[in-house]
Amino acid sequence: MPRLPFISIFWRSFFIQAFWNYPRMLGSGFLFALLPAARTLFPERERRIEFLRRHAGYFNSQPYCASLALGMVLRQEQDLAGGSAAEDEAGQGVVQVKENLCGPLGLIGDQIYWQLLKPEAAAAGMIGALLLGGAGPAAALAGAVLLLLAFNPLHLWMRWWGLQTGYRAGTDLSGYLAGGVLPALRRKLTTAGIALALPLAVVGFTFARREWEGAAAAAFLLGFALAVAAVRRRWPWYVTLTGTVLAGLLPVLMDPA
Numbered sequence: 001m002p003r004l005p006f007i008s009i010f011w012r013s014f015f016i017q018a019f020w021n022y023p024r025m026l027g028s029g030f031l032f033a034l035l036p037a038a039r040t041l042f043p044e045r046e047r048r049i050e051f052l053r054r055h056a057g058y059f060n061s062q063p064y065c066a067s068l069a070l071g072m073v074l075r076q077e078q079d080l081a082g083g084s085a086a087e088d089e090a091g092q093g094v095v096q097v098k099e100n101l102c103g104p105l106g107l108i109g110d111q112i113y114w115q116l117l118k119p120e121a122a123a124a125g126m127i128g129a130l131l132l133g134g135a136g137p138a139a140a141l142a143g144a145v146l147l148l149l150a151f152n153p154l155h156l157w158m159r160w161w162g163l164q165t166g167y168r169a170g171t172d173l174s175g176y177l178a179g180g181v182l183p184a185l186r187r188k189l190t191t192a193g194i195a196l197a198l199p200l201a202v203v204g205f206t207f208a209r210r211e212w213e214g215a216a217a218a219a220f221l222l223g224f225a226l227a228v229a230a231v232r233r234r235w236p237w238y239v240t241l242t243g244t245v246l247a248g249l250l251p252v253l254m255d256p257a
Contacts, residue, residue, distance in 0.1 A: 025060035041081040062109020071166020121150035
């Protein structure tokens with residue numbers, strides 16, 4: 001069996017949204033990512049055309065998590081090319097499993113990347129910018145760099161890990177979605193979101209009017225301590241929010257001018 005071109009498929013997955021359209025959503029980009037495998041697995045023109053027809057239709061999910069479906073399809077198409085099943089029936093089975101993944105991959109991917117990681121990365125960038133004064137080229141650059149450093153490692157990891165994991169799992173991918181790495185990652189990012197949102201509130205209140213000295217420094221440290229205690233001891237959100245706001249307002253209360 002020829003070696004699959006995982007590196008080429010990985011790089012092509014970055015363009016999976018470039019072909020987005022209403023009838024097929026990510027389907028055209030999904031097929032574009034698979035093209036190196038089509039040439040490798042099906043050197044015969046007729047079989048390659050059938051492969052292209054199978055994967056030219058509808059597909060939609062969170063674009064980074066689409067790599068899991070790419071890996072699963074690669075595994076199934078490799079088995080199909082090896083003659084382990086009847087091509088027509090098995091080909092339709094691959095398409096059906098791929099379509100069934102649209103909902104789960106879209107749901108968990110949106111939660112991890114759009115609902116959690118993206119705003120958390122933005123919060124990290126804003127904290128960095130505020131700590132450097134909140135205005136000017138240096139603060140803006142620091143905020144942008146921190147945002148990218150917070151977001152891209154998990155983004156890049158998902159593209160490669162998803163491709164490899166989907167290939168290894170084949171049609172048994174449901175376990176990874178229901179009780180594997182992804183739910184654990186979602187829980188950790190939820191906790192991290194609380195830990196980032198509260199210091200952001202403290203920094204925003206504190207440094208909007210005051211420099212890093214005296215009461216401002218005390219307010220930041222107190223607010224950060226409240227955030228850590230809230231996460232560890234699972235305090236009610238309203239207790240945490242009240243304490244954080246009061247800590248952030250401490251410099252203003254002590255020096256209203």
